[in-house]
Structure formats: structure tokens, C-alpha cells
Amino acid sequence: MTILATLLWDWLLGAFVIGFCMGWVAVVYRGPSVPKVWIRRLSVLAVVILAIAAAKLVPGRFGYWFDLGIALFGFYLLGCAVGSWLRDIVVTRQQARFR
Amino acid sequence: MHGFYRWSAKWWPGLVPLAVLWIVAAWFSTPVLKADLTSRSTAALKSTVLDKTQISVAGRDVNFAAEAFSEEGRRSAVGSVEAVPGVRLVNDATRLVAEAKPFVWVAERDNVRVTLWGTAPLPASKARIAEAAKTALAGTEVSDRMGLKRGAPPRFDGAAVLLLEQVAKLKEGKATIMDGNVSITGMARDLGGREAIAAALKNLPEGFTVAANDVKAPPYVFRANKDPVANTLTLSGYVPDNNVHAALVAAAQRKFTNDKIIDNLKASIGAPGNFAPAVTSALGALSRLSTGTLVVNDREVKLSGDALYEAAAEQMRAGLARELPQGWMAKPEISVKPAAAPVDASVCQQLFNQNLTKGRVRFETASASINADSAGLLDRLVEIAMRCPTTKFDIVGHTDSDGDPAFNQTLSEKRATAVEDYLIKAGLPGDRFEAIGYGATLPLATNDTEDGKLQNRRIEFVVRPNP
Structure with missing residues (x-):
């Protein structure tokens, strides 16, 4: 894993940055949300995908791209979470100042 | 926590740039990863003894094909590749090197080169044998056509190296190892070579036996050439020892009173029996010729040249065989010198x-x-x-x-x-x-x-x- 992180750190950082920006925006975003039922279904899908990756079922180059996608998605989610959390802190402070 | 749940429902738009990033990352990182894993897998196998090793990387999976010389070595090789950091799967296409039965190895020498045939048990022993061939046969082209197979008898390398040293003593011939049996055939390069080979074969490593030793000795040749213009008698070829050498030169000096003796004789073992009396008789006949050559080849005495007069030619044609010891053969080819101009x-x-x-x-x-x-x-x-x-x-x-x-x-x-x-x-x-x-x-x-x-x-x- 260390070797992979060394080779792929720039791409993973990119995914994190995209996630951070998306998370930052999501707190104040007023667009459509993913329905709760879909989030559940997608969570199940994510578990299935992780299981497939863990079982190394996809061979060769496609297997690597599959794993790469999961890693990028993981860092994206992490970025989103950090972004949203920080934005939430900022927004909460602003609201407190206005009051 | 509730906030996270709410925010996460709005994270989906970022998936579009993420997908683009994924495609770009896959495009650029795949060749880099492939090169990295290939070099590190190859490096991991450096200390492992394998034949026909092939490594190809697809994504993070390594397709590994090779021939190993033992089951333990095969497993250890696969384990080494699996342990390379970043490798996800090893597609194991390794197998054991075929076993040779019987295990045959041949070193064949002709006029031009020495060819190594058959099989060696390990790449290291193949290299060692090829190197030993180059050392033992310095100046001769060595063609290595050995394959690799399992099933060699113990101490195979030692036996092969010893045989190569014997092949160096051959003019042409063949040395073979078949399981524990050693055979050697051909013509020795020098007189005494046959005896030297027979002696060396006694030092074969334990477990090897001499099945056949059919090395032939080269002919034992003695030459004498009488040159009437330079007034010389040139002696060349072999004599059995220094005593016979001295005796023959002394006999030549007594018989060729008019000629200067040029002595190029070498002492060597392998002379036929009764060599000295036969050559002495033949030199006597040569001394009666005006010009002539004597070639003693093993037990065959060939005397050619010009006698000084007809009766002498006839005496030698009939008498040479009688003068030789039993078992020797005479081949006189004697003509008569044209009569010299009359004098007063x-x-x-x-x-x-x-x-x-x-x-x-x-x-x-x-x-x-x-x-x-x-x-x-x-x-x-x-x-x-x-x-x-x-x-x-x-x-x-x-x-x-x-x-x-x-x-x-x-x-x-x-x-x-x-x-x-x-x-x-x-x-x-x-x-x-x-x-x-x-x-x-x-x-x-x-x-x-x-x-x-x-x-x-x-x-x-x-x-x-x-x-």
C-alpha cells in the first residue's frame, strides 16, 4: 500500500481536493438531494463493490482501474466529509455572530 | 451526524469531475505502475535459479512463467513475486524443468570446434562446464548446445569438467556421460595421449564408471630424409627414449659418413616393439640410396628413393623385409639413379x-x-x-x-x-x-x-x- 500511495499520491490528493470543494459547497447547496432510499441502495452497492475488490474478482488491468476508482472515491468521500465539516463550522460561527 | 447525512445527499455533483480524474489517472498511472512492478518482480527473482523466466504485468497482476529446478525453488520463486509490494495477484504458470532419463551429456570434437550437447542440471553448472571447455580448449571454438534438465547424477559437474580436459587431448572424438557411465572415443592428439586419458579417467568422481575407452593413439612416426645436394640426413619424428635416440644418431653417423646429421627427433612413449633394430636396419638401407626418404609409421617401413645402381636396388627391394624384425612390414619403392657421366x-x-x-x-x-x-x-x-x-x-x-x-x-x-x-x-x-x-x-x-x-x-x- 505504501508503494501505491507513493505512486498515486497526486491523483488521490486530486480526488480529496475535488471532494473537499464539493463538501464545502454541499453545506449551502440548495439543489436536489439524493433520496434516502437511493443512498441506502448505493451504500449496499458500495459494499458489494468493496467485496468484489477484496475478493480480487476483476482481473488484470481492469482490476487495477477498479481498485483505483474505489481509492479515488474513498478520498473523494473523505474530502467531502472534511469540507462539509469545516464549512459547517464556518457557517455556524457566522450565524452565531449575526444573532 | 445528522448534518453529515444531509450534506452527503448533496455530494453527488462532484462525481462528474471525479470520473474525469479517474479516467485521466488510469490513463497515466497504468504504464508507470507496470514498469515499476516489472522491474521490482524481476529484481525479486535475481537470487532464484530458474530457466525460461517470463514476467508480464497487467495492472497489478503479475503473469509469471518459469521453469524451476526443484519444487522448493519453484514455490520460493512464486512467493518472492507475491511478496513484491504493490502486486495484487500472481498468475502462476511456473513448472518444474523436465527430468532427463537417461541423463546424457556429450562433448564432441572435430577438426574445427568442440560442441557440447545434451543436458546440464543447472544454469550455473552449464555456465561452469562451458567455461571449463573454453579454458581446457583454449584456441578452439566451443559451441554450447546444452539444454537444462533435472536428473543429473551427483558430482556431474566434476565428471564433465574432467572429461573436457580429456577431450582437449583428443584430435577428434567424443566424450559421453550417460547417467553414471562415462565413455570416450576418438584419436589422441599426441603420442602418449591415450595413456594420459586412461590414467585421468581413474580420477572420475565417485559414482561414475568408465563404460568404454576407445581412444586410439596417433601413428608412431619416424622420418629420415637424405638430401644429396645439401649432404644432410634429417631425422625427425619420435624415438622411445634418450638411449634409443643416442643409439640411432650414432648408427646414422656410422652409416652416413658423407652427410651431416640434422637431429629433430623427440622422445615419446608409444613406440612399437623392436623399434630400435627396425629403424637401424632401415637407416642402413637408406644409407645406400643416393637420395631417399625413410618413413617408419608404426610397424610399417616405407623406403623410397634412388639406389646408386641396379643390383643395389634389387638387393634392397628383396632384402629390406628380411632385415626387419618379425611383425614389421617393408614397403620399398626404390628406383635407380641415372648413371653419372664417365670420368677418366x-x-x-x-x-x-x-x-x-x-x-x-x-x-x-x-x-x-x-x-x-x-x-x-x-x-x-x-x-x-x-x-x-x-x-x-x-x-x-x-x-x-x-x-x-x-x-x-x-x-x-x-x-x-x-x-x-x-x-x-x-x-x-x-x-x-x-x-x-x-x-x-x-x-x-x-x-x-x-x-x-x-x-x-x-x-x-x-x-x-x-x-
Whole structure:
């Protein structure tokens, strides 16, 4: 894993940055949300995908791209979470100042 | 927590740039990863002994094909690749090297090169054998066509290296290892090579036995060439030892009184039996030729050249085989030298004197039988006598002063008669010469010294003045 992180750190950082920006925006975003039922279904899908990756079922180059996608998605989610959390802190402070 | 749940429902728009990033990352990182994993997998196998190793990387999966020399080695090789960081899966296409039964290895030498055939048990032993071949056969091209298989007998390398050293002693031939059996055939390069190979094969590693040793020795050759222009006798080839060498050179000096001896003989074992008496006889025959070559090849004596006159040629054609020891074969190819231009009586006397100064007609001690060493000199005297057909001459015998004067007188007469008989046998008419003996009455030198006596014991040819 260390070797992979060394080779792929720039791409993973990119995914994190995209996630951070998306998370930052999501707190104040007023667009459509993913329905709760879909989030559940997608969570199940994510578990299935992780299981497939863990079982190394996809061979060769496609297997690597599959794993790469999961890693990028993981860092994206992490970025989103950090972004949203920080934005939430900022927004909460602003609201407190206005009051 | 509730906030996170709410926010996460709005994270989906970022998936679009994420997908783009994914495609770009896949595009650029795949070749980098492939190169990295290939080099590190190859490096991981560096210390493992394998044949036909092939590594190809697809994504993070390594397709690994190779032939291993043991099950343990095979497993360890696969384990080494699996342990390379970043490798996800190893597609194991390794197998064991085929087993050879019987295990055969051959080193074959021809005029041009040495070819190594068959199989070696490990790449290291293959390299070691090829290296040993280059060392043992320095200057000869070595063609390595060995394959790799399992099933070699223990201490195979040692046996192969020892055999290569023996192949170096062959002119052409073949050494084979078949399981524990060693066989070697061919022609030894040098005399004594066959014996050296037989001795070396006793040092084969434990577990190896000599199944066949059919190495032939090269012919044992002795050559003598008489050159009448340069007045040389060149001796070349082999003699069994230094004693025989000295004896043969001494015999040549006695027989070739007119010629300078050039001695290029080398001592070597492997001579056929009765070598010295056979060569001595053959040299005697060569001394009677004007020009000629003697080639002794094992037990075959080939004498070619020109005799000085017809009767001598006939005597040698018929007599050479008789003079040789039993089991030896004679091949005389003798022609007769064209008759030399006639000369007058005074030149004839001069030529007699020249020949009898350089050499002496030798007899057995206190006997009138002519020593075989004098045949060449007598033939030259006959040839001179033939060149002056109208000249008459006396054959005069002298002795030293040792012994009874009456006995010496008789001995000198008998010796002169013996020479006369030789001339008559050669075809000269008996009325042209007369045998006379003077005993010790006309000494040339003092009889007080051995050297003086030697000079006094002599035969002279004295041309009679024309009436």
C-alpha cells in the first residue's frame, strides 16, 4: 500500500481536493438531494463493490482501474466529509455572530 | 451526524469531475505502475535459479512463467513475486524443468570446434562446464548446445569438467556421460595421449564408471630424409627414449659418413616393439640410396628413393623385409639413379680417395666380414668404379700391427677379397680389379696409439696406371 500511495499520491490528493470543494459547497447547496432510499441502495452497492475488490474478482488491468476508482472515491468521500465539516463550522460561527 | 447525512445527499455533483480524474489517472498511472512492478518482480527473482523466466504485468497482476529446478525453488520463486509490494495477484504458470532419463551429456570434437550437447542440471553448472571447455580448449571454438534438465547424477559437474580436459587431448572424438557411465572415443592428439586419458579417467568422481575407452593413439612416426645436394640426413619424428635416440644418431653417423646429421627427433612413449633394430636396419638401407626418404609409421617401413645402381636396388627391394624384425612390414619403392657421366682414371682415383678419407670400410673385429654400416660407402665406391669402366684398380687391405704378422697378412688379404666380392656382386667384372693384402707392413700412422691403429686398419682403392 505504501508503494501505491507513493505512486498515486497526486491523483488521490486530486480526488480529496475535488471532494473537499464539493463538501464545502454541499453545506449551502440548495439543489436536489439524493433520496434516502437511493443512498441506502448505493451504500449496499458500495459494499458489494468493496467485496468484489477484496475478493480480487476483476482481473488484470481492469482490476487495477477498479481498485483505483474505489481509492479515488474513498478520498473523494473523505474530502467531502472534511469540507462539509469545516464549512459547517464556518457557517455556524457566522450565524452565531449575526444573532 | 445528522448534518453529515444531509450534506452527503448533496455530494453527488462532484462525481462528474471525479470520473474525469479517474479516467485521466488510469490513463497515466497504468504504464508507470507496470514498469515499476516489472522491474521490482524481476529484481525479486535475481537470487532464484530458474530457466525460461517470463514476467508480464497487467495492472497489478503479475503473469509469471518459469521453469524451476526443484519444487522448493519453484514455490520460493512464486512467493518472492507475491511478496513484491504493490502486486495484487500472481498468475502462476511456473513448472518444474523436465527430468532427463537417461541423463546424457556429450562433448564432441572435430577438426574445427568442440560442441557440447545434451543436458546440464543447472544454469550455473552449464555456465561452469562451458567455461571449463573454453579454458581446457583454449584456441578452439566451443559451441554450447546444452539444454537444462533435472536428473543429473551427483558430482556431474566434476565428471564433465574432467572429461573436457580429456577431450582437449583428443584430435577428434567424443566424450559421453550417460547417467553414471562415462565413455570416450576418438584419436589422441599426441603420442602418449591415450595413456594420459586412461590414467585421468581413474580420477572420475565417485559414482561414475568408465563404460568404454576407445581412444586410439596417433601413428608412431619416424622420418629420415637424405638430401644429396645439401649432404644432410634429417631425422625427425619420435624415438622411445634418450638411449634409443643416442643409439640411432650414432648408427646414422656410422652409416652416413658423407652427410651431416640434422637431429629433430623427440622422445615419446608409444613406440612399437623392436623399434630400435627396425629403424637401424632401415637407416642402413637408406644409407645406400643416393637420395631417399625413410618413413617408419608404426610397424610399417616405407623406403623410397634412388639406389646408386641396379643390383643395389634389387638387393634392397628383396632384402629390406628380411632385415626387419618379425611383425614389421617393408614397403620399398626404390628406383635407380641415372648413371653419372664417365670420368677418366685420375678422377676415378680422386673420387675413391675422397670417399675413403671421409669414411672407412669397416669389418667385424679380427674378421673379414664387412660391417653392415659400410654398405652405403661400398655402394658409392661401386658407383665410382662404374663411372670409369675401362680403368683397372687394386683393392688393397691393411691392418694394424696388433697380433701375429702372418695372421694380419691373411686378414688383410681376406678383407680385400671380401670387398672384391662385394664389387663382383654389384655387377662389376672381376677382371678389372685384384685384391691385395699388405698386413701391417705399410702403416699410415704410428701403431702406438689407438687413433693411429684405426687409421692403419683400412681398405684402399689404387687405380693402376694405363699400360
